[in-house]
Amino acid sequence: MTRPPTRPLPPPDDEPDPWSLSLVARVERDAPGRRRPAHTDVLVAAARAVVLLLDDPRVTDPDGELHAAVQAWRDRRIRKICRRARGAAWERTAGLPHSEAASGDAVVRVFAPHPREEVPDLLRPLQVGGLDLDDPDGLAVPGPDDVLTVRLTPGVAMTTGKAAAQVGHAAQLAHERLPRTDAWRRGGFGVRVLTGPVVLPPADRVDVRDGGFTEVAPGTVTASAGFEGTV
Template sequence: MNPDNLVQPIVVLPSNHFETIAAAALASALACAGADRSGAPWSDWLSAGFTKSVRRAKRPADLDRVRAVALTRTEIGVGEAVAMAFAPIVYADSPPPISRLQVSGLDLAREQTTFTLPGAIVPQVQINATVAMTTGKTAAQVAHALGVWVLTMPSELVHSWVENPGLELVTCPFSGDTGEPGSWAVVRDNGLTEIPAGTATVRVGLQF
C-alpha cells in the first residue's frame, strides 16, 4: 500500500467468515451512504478507486481503543462480528490504535456458500468462487460492491436500506460479463494485493 494513498479504514472483530465479511462491508457502505460525498475526502476517494484497508481487532479492548479515536465512524454488528468504518484518510496518517492492528492474514474457515442478513432491502453480492481470496480481501471487495450499489441505486431505495440494511452473499463462479445491461455491477481488482489487476472478484445485483 502506498503510504500516500487515500484509504477508508475498516476495523473488524471477526466471528465466522460470512458474518465478518458482512459486518465490514455494511459498515463501509453505510458510512458512504451517510456521508457528504460532494467534497473532500469522500469525493477524492471515490474518484481514486475506493481503496480500503481492513484491519483485524483481536479482542474487544482493541475496539474500545479505536472508538476513542477522534474520527467519525459507522459501527455495526452482524452476529458475533463487529465492524467500524471511517471516512477516508491518507494511509500513513492512520491513528496508532488503527495502524497497529493486523492488516493481513484475516482468513476464516468457509462452512457455507450463502449468507443472508434480513432487512428492508437485501442487495445480493456474488463472490467469485474461482478466485482465491482471504476473508479480509473478500470483505474489502464486497464493501466495494456495496459502495457501487449505494452510488447507483435510487436515493429513496438507499434510504430505506440504510434504515434497515440487509445483505445476501452467494459464493459461486461467474465470468466478468455483466449479463443483461443494468443487471450486475462487476468489481475488478486493482492489483494492489495478491489478486491480478482486472480480475472479476465480486458483483452486485442492480435490479429491484
C-alpha cells in the same frame, strides 16, 4: 441523492498520494462461551458498514466533518484495507469517527478515509493481513427480496480480509450507481453475500475489478452486486 462524478483515474503506479478507507473487524481470541465470527458474517457487516458511512450526514452534508476526507478519497483510485482488533484495542477504535454494522457474531467498523501513509494512531498497530475465517456448516443465506446481493466470483481465492474489502467496494458501487437506493435505505441497507455466477445483466449490476495490489491479479472481477429480488 447526488452521485459522485465519474472521472478518469491515473494508473496505480502513477498515483502520487493514495488514500485508503480502513475497515476493522472485531475478532476476539477463542475462549469458552465466545465464538469467532463466521467468514460470511464479516463480509455482510463490512458491506453494510461501508454504505452506512457513505450515507451518513457527516459525509453527505457538504459541511459534514467527514465530507472532505471522503471526497478526497473518491477523487483517487478507491482503496480499502481491512484490519482486525480485539479487546482493549477494539474498544479504543471507538474514539475515531466511524460507522458500525453487525451480522451474526461479526462486528465491523469503517473509518474516515486517510492518506495511505498517514494511518491514524489508533489504527496503525492493528494487523492487516492474515484474517481468514471459516463458515459453519449450514450457514443460512437470506432470500434476495429488499436486500443487495453481492456475489463473489467462483474460483477467486481470497482471505476474509481481502474479501471484506471487495464486498465493501461492491456495496459502495451499488449505493452510488444503482437505482432503488431509497428503498434499500428504508430497509436498513440489508446485504446478503454468496459465491456464485452473476444472474443480473450488466445494466442491473455493478462489478468490482481489483487493482491487483494484493492476493489477486490486476483486473480480476472479484465481486458483483445488484438487487436480485427484482428478477
